[in-house]
Amino acid sequence: MGKANELPIGVFDSGLGGLTVAREIMRNLPMEKIVYFGDTARVPYGSKSRQTIERYSRQIVRFLKTQEIKAIVVACNTATALALDAIREEAGGMPVIGVIEPGARVACAETRNGRIGVIATRATIGSHVYSDAIHAIMPSANVIGKACPLFVPLVEEGWLHDRITDEIIMRYLDEVLEYQVDTLILGCTHYPLLRGEIRSLVGDDIVLVNPAYETAVSLAAMLKEKQLMNTKKPEAGEPYPYRFFTSDEPQRFADFANSILPIDVGSARLVAIEEY
Amino acid sequence: MGKANELPIGVFDSGLGGLTVAREIMRNLPMEKIVYFGDTARVPYGSKSRQTIERYSRQIVRFLKTQEIKAIVVACNTATALALDAIREEAGGMPVIGVIEPGARVACAETRNGRIGVIATRATIGSHVYSDAIHAIMPSANVIGKACPLFVPLVEEGWLHDRITDEIIMRYLDEVLEYQVDTLILGCTHYPLLRGEIRSLVGDDIVLVNPAYETAVSLAAMLKEKQLMNTKKPEAGEPYPYRFFTSDEPQRFADFANSILPIDVGSARLVAIEEY
Incomplete structure (x- = not known):
């Protein structure tokens, strides 16, 4: 088993909603690390054009790739609907799952x-x-x-x-x-x-x-098939293997995340996503 | 009277709502030309931080200044609330009115x-x-x-x-x-x-x-005071002196604009506002 297995899953959404997907991954794949990005500065994607959503999604993939991830979950229905091909292209050979x-x-x-x-x-x-x-x-x-x-x-x-x-x-x-x-x-x-x-x-x-639940199930099957499952348990006392990034209002993000996730998010970090 | 009087008013909003302000300017200052920008790609501003709204507003002012305008109306409550100083600074000496x-x-x-x-x-x-x-x-x-x-x-x-x-x-x-x-x-x-x-x-x-109505009334008073009122009537058969720009979905913009404005908008032009 190579080190790739221990890398986190990159999960992104236009904002807060994709946390319901992160929640199902936490529940159903408790060994996996997660890097979550929520594009709260530009939410909602639902009323934007395909061209805009492709541009935003590519920026997010470029950001996630700086975080050393092993796979991408597009936890946003609109981005999956309108930009999955662009995301796969930007991701290079990395596996991508949409919702x-x-x-x-x-x-x-x-x-x-x-x-x-x-x-x-x-x-x-x-x-x-x-x-x-x-x-x-x-x-x-x-x-x-x-x-x-x-x-x-x-x-x-x-x-x-x-x-x-x-x-x-x-x-x-x-x-x-x-x-x-x-x-x-x-x-x-x-x-x-x-x-x-x-x-x-x-x-x-x-x-x-x-x-959200079905995506976590599909992610598990895909990781197994590609031999990318993480089998290394975290050491006792290690921090939660979850990192949260957002393009705006980290505090509001953390508040909402804490209201729906089974863990204490602590804080989210701000990313100038337009620069990616 | 100099040529400055004949320049249009720049009006902007985070999206479609500011068209209610443009509508009041059309009704109450029928001699004035308007350049409207609606930031539909990044709407709504209401849930974004001051820092983000200042950055967006500065980009919009830089774009409007490329259109040779004589004054700026900030037809967005959130941008007026959070970014009026930044907008005035970016506008240089040009008069700015908020809502x-x-x-x-x-x-x-x-x-x-x-x-x-x-x-x-x-x-x-x-x-x-x-x-x-x-x-x-x-x-x-x-x-x-x-x-x-x-x-x-x-x-x-x-x-x-x-x-x-x-x-x-x-x-x-x-x-x-x-x-x-x-x-x-x-x-x-x-x-x-x-x-x-x-x-x-x-x-x-x-x-x-x-x-929206009170802003049009204030705009009239300000233009009068600064001797910037347009007194030149349009020639018969000239097109409506209104231009519409948007950062996303020009057709949806034009549809909504036509549903609330007293004129036929025709079409809106797409602007890559992040580049300003």
Whole structure:
């Protein structure tokens, strides 16, 4: 086993939402180190063009490569949807996993009636990337996509268990439910934080697919296949093998991270990402 | 009268909202030309740090100066709140008007009980810039500020006349109304688009101050004082003397602009603002 195994995984998102992916990696691959970058200065990506998102993603990959990583997880649906090819190119030979394909694969395995709903940002829905990924696996699937632009600000406002949030969820989901989907992909990294609320509103008969969890599962399989799994346990008393970087407001970043992660983030470091 | 009078006014915002200020300039100063820049690639500014907003604002001023303008209107509450000094410095001797002071001045003139409410983004409220501006004019005023982060996505979703929007307005305003304000400043450029809805919910006894309109009035006074008013009427058949620039998605920009402006915008031009 070479030293490459012990290098961290680079994880990035347009902002805070990708921390739900980092959380699943921490839970499911506890031996792996993580370098997380959240582009909070330029969030949200959801309303930006492909060209802009490609440029931003390339800058982030160039930054992550300065941190000596062994693989990249694109924990941002919009960047995965619009810039995965550019990211792979910029990454050179390093393995790259996006958040779209793992969720699409599980949705196809879970659906019984072939009707799959996808909720996400306007850009992700407009890109048809989930329906393309689903149709590549299950050409006969019926996919209904619905953009839910109010979900992210509702989560960031902290209105997670709230009558207004329930009304907005139902406003967005009514159309999807009328379509009689039996499987629903939570296609934006913030949305798993609304999962309990969505579950109680849609009932138990609909399978909710959490791409953050499925991405961690895919990452594990990929690391195993490429013999890149870290098998070296941290020494007792060593600091958490997680480093956090952000392009703006490190304190606000750390506050949100501490509210959803199982560890104490301590602090995040500021990166002038435009210079990469 | 020198040629300087005939130069356009540079107007900028973090995105689309500042078009409500451009609209008031068009209505109230119909002889003036306008160069508008909307930083849609980096919107919203409301959750970014002072340092980042200063850097962005300086880049925009440097771009606007390439367009031969005679004055700058900062049609963005957050940039006015956090970066007005940096903008003045970057502008050299050119006159600069922000959107904060004109609204503060009118609110102080209108209030009878000295209780003034301000609704705005989290950054504008957190900066206390409205209460500082109000207290500079009326030291005895009681100011209550309330951040309303869901208003911008509601406007951009187009849910302007909607039960959910009404509920969210009342959720945010309840606290402000309990404070018995008699004057309410709509301290974010998107909010005038909710004015009818807010008016019908708060009743006629509360004065609503629209900083977009008050900024146009202040601009007129300043141009007059500095003898910079344009008095040359456009020739018949000349194109509208308005030019629109944006850092992302020119088509989406033009669509929104056409939905709120009294003219046909035609198209917006893309600017690589990071290069300025």
